[in-house]
Amino acid sequence: MGTPTKQHSFLYRNGLGLLFSALFIVTLFAQAITGFYEHNSELEQDHAASIGFVEYLNSGHFISATFENFESEFLQMALYVILTVGLRQKGSAESKSLDEPEEVDREPKPGPDAPWPVRKGGVVLKLYENSLFIVFAILFLVSWCLHLYGSWIDHNEQQVLNGQPTDTVANYLTQANFWFETFQNWQSEFLSIASIVLLTIFLRQKGSPESKPVDAPHSETGK
Template sequence: MGQANKQHSFLYRNGLGLLFVALFIITLGAQAVTGWYEHNSELEQEQAAAITFLSYLQTGHFISATFENFESEFLQMALYVILTVGLRQQGSAESKSLDEPEEVDREPKPGPDAPWPVRKGGFVLKLYENSLSLVFGILFIISWGLHLYGSWVDHNEQQVLLGKAKDSIGDYLLQANFWFETFQNWQSEFLSIASIVILTIFLRQKGSPESKPVDAPNSETGK
C-alpha cells in the first residue's frame, strides 16, 4: 500500500480535499467582499459612514452570515454520521445493508498500522470510536453560539441606527429573527440529506463512491 501511494503525486493523492478547501477559501472571500459592499450600502441608506473591509470582518453582519452557514453544515454532518449507525434506507447507496454485517461495525483490533487510540485502548479508544460525531457536534455548538452572537450584534447595530434601545442577548434569543435565520438553514440541510438518501435508490453516477454501480438493482442497499 505504501509503495502504491508513492507512485502518485501529492496533488493526485489529495486532490479532492485540496479542491474543496480552495473552493471554500475562494467563496468565503467572495462572501466577505460582497457582504462588505452590501453592508456599506445599507449604512449609506441610513446616512451612516462607510466602514473599511477589516472593520467589516468584525461586524455582526459578517460573523452572523458566516457562522449561520457553518452551523447548519456541521449539524447536517453530525446527524448524518450518528443516524446512519442505526437507521436504514432500503435501496440507498447511503445506507448500510439491511441484514449483512458491515466492516464499519467490526470491533477494532490493535496492530502496528492501527491508529494510536486503537493501540492504547480503554477510554481513549471509546472516545476515538465516536470522535467523528463528537467533533461535528462540538463544531456545531461553537458555530451556533457565534451565529447567535453575530446576529445579536448586527441586530443591535441596526437598533442604534434606527435610534432604538439595544436588546440583551437573552431578549434577542426570544425574538423571531434569530430563529428564522436558523430554521431556514437547517431545513435546507435536512432536504439535501433526504435527497441524496432517496435519489441514490434510483439514480446513478458512474465512478462516484456516492453512487451504487450503474447495473445494481434499485432494491440493492449500500454501495
Template sequence: MSVNPKKHSFFYRNGLSIVFLSLFMVTLVAQAYSGWKQHNQELQDHQAQEIGLGTYLQSGHFISATFENFESEFLQMALYVLLTVGLRQIGSAESKSLDEKEEVDRAPVTGKDAPWPVRKGGWVLKIYSNSLSIVFFLLFFISWGLHLYGSWQDHNVEQVLKHEPKDTVLQFLAQPTFWFETFQNWQSEFLSVCSIVFLTIYLRQKGSPESKPVDAPHLETGK
C-alpha cells in the same frame, strides 16, 4: 492493506480536499467582499459612516452570515454520521445493509499500523470510536454560538441606526429573527441529505463512491 502514497503525486492523493478547500476560500472571500459592499450600502441608506473591510470582518453582519451557514452544515454532518449507524434506507447507496454486518461494524483490532487510540485502548478508544460525530457536534455548537453572537451584534447595529435601544442577548433570543435564520438553514440541510439518501436508490453516477454501480438493482442497499 499497505499504502504507498509515493506512487502518486501530492494532488492526486489529496485532490478532493484541495479542490473543496480552494472552492471554500474563493467563495468565503467573495462573500466577505460582497457582504462588505452590501453592509456599507445599508449604512449609507441610514446616513451612517461606511466601514473598512477589516472592520467589517469583525462585525456582527459578517460573523452571523458566515457561522449561520457553518452551523447548519456541521449539524447536517453530525446527524448524518450518527443516524446512519442505526437507521437504514432500502436501496440507498448511503445506507448500510439491512441484514448483514459491515466492515465499519467490526470491533477494532490493534496492530502496528492502527491509530494510536486503538493501540491505547480503554476510554481513549471509546472516545476515538465516536470521535467523528463528537467533533461535528462540537463544531456545530461553536458555530451556533458564534451565529447567535454575530446576529445579536448586527441586530443592535440596526437598533442604533433606527435610534432605538440595544437589546440584551436574552431579549434578542425572544424575537423571531435569529430563529428564522436558524431554521431556514437547518431545513435546507435536512432536505439535501434526504435527497441524496433517496435519489441514490434510483439514480447513478458512474465512478462516484456516493453511487451504487450503474447496473445495481434499485433495491440493492449500500454500495
C-alpha cells in the same frame, strides 16, 4: 514477487481535499467582499458612516452570515454520521445493508498500523470510536454560538441606527429574527440529506463512491 506499489503525485493523492479547500477559501473571500459592499450600502441608506474592510470582518453582519452557514453544515454532518449508525433506507447507496454485517461495525483490533487510540484502548479508544460525531457536534455548537453572537451584534447595530433600545442576548433569543435565520438554513440541510439518501435509490453516477454501480438493482442497499 508482488505487484509494485504505484507511485502517485501529491496532487493526485489529495486532489479532493485540496479542491474543496480552495473552493472554500475563494468563496469565503467572495462572500466577504460582496458582504462588505452590501453592508456599506445598507449603512448609506441609513445615513450612517461606511466602514473599512477589516472592520467589516469583525462586524456582526459578517460573523452572523458566516457562522450561520457553518452551523447548518456541521449539524447536517453530525446528524448524518450518528443517525446512519442505526437507521436504514432500503435501496439507498447511503445506507448500511438491512441485514448483512458491515465492515464499519467490526470491533477495532490493535496492530502496528492501527491509529494510536486503538493501540491505547480504554477510555481513549471509546472516545476515538465516536470522535467524528463528537467533533462535528462541537463545531456545530461553536458555530451556533458565534452565529448568535454575530446576529445579536448586527441586530443591536440596527436598533441604534433606528433610534431603538438595544436588546440583551436573552431578549434577542425570544425574537423571531435569529430563529428565522437558523431554520432557513437547517431545513435546506435536511432537504439535501433526504435528497442524497432517496435519489441514490433510483439514480446513478458512474465512478462516484456516492452512487451504487450503474447496473445495481434499485432494491440493493448500500454501495
